[in-house]
């Protein structure tokens with residue numbers, strides 16, 4: 640029989656899985672989005688070398704020009720990064736809320752809301768930021784005040800993941816056993832519910848037999 644403490648452990652584990660799954664996508668998504676911003680600059684034969692020649696300042700000038708663009712990957716990169724840094728700063732201020740004077744505040748590694756114009760640097764900054772958050776998941780789970788912000792940020796991540804076809808397996812996903820075929824090939828992903836519930840739902844898919852189970856299955860009116 641499950642005790643209250645078992646149920647709490649399950650809920651915490653689910654929250655943590657969801658947290659890691661979404662944040663693990665952010666670095667590669669930033670890489671893809673920033674990389675996709677480069678062709679907005681007029682180019683000769685399409686190489687980055689040409690772009691640097693034309694704008695004179697390379698990536699930095701490209702992004703400065705891109706600052707005036709309101710749609711497409713440029714706007715999506717700004718939007719995503721703004722959600723992530725905004726959330727990270729909010730987490731930091733909540734975590735440091737009760738830190739007494741002699742102790743140093745726990746400050747996130749990146750505080751710049753501007754998107755770095757180099758794809759690999761943008762990926763690296765997202766990686767350390769996501770890592771910082773994941774390392775503090777045990778404390779962040781208690782910050783119920785930030786749940787709405789987190790849920791909205793995760794919706795943005797899922798949306799952009801679909802739009803730009805970023806389907807790598809997040810780094811900590813471990814396959815589990817299939818209840819149909821018995822193979823250890825069930826992967827969990829998270830999706831937007833089809834029945835209108837605000838939080839993300841779990842979707843478990845077996846890559847051996849194709850069995851799929853959605854958490855919101857059978858709950859549609």
Ligand SMILES: [Zn+2]
Pocket residue numbers: 817818819820821822845846847848849850
């Ligand atoms: Zn299976």
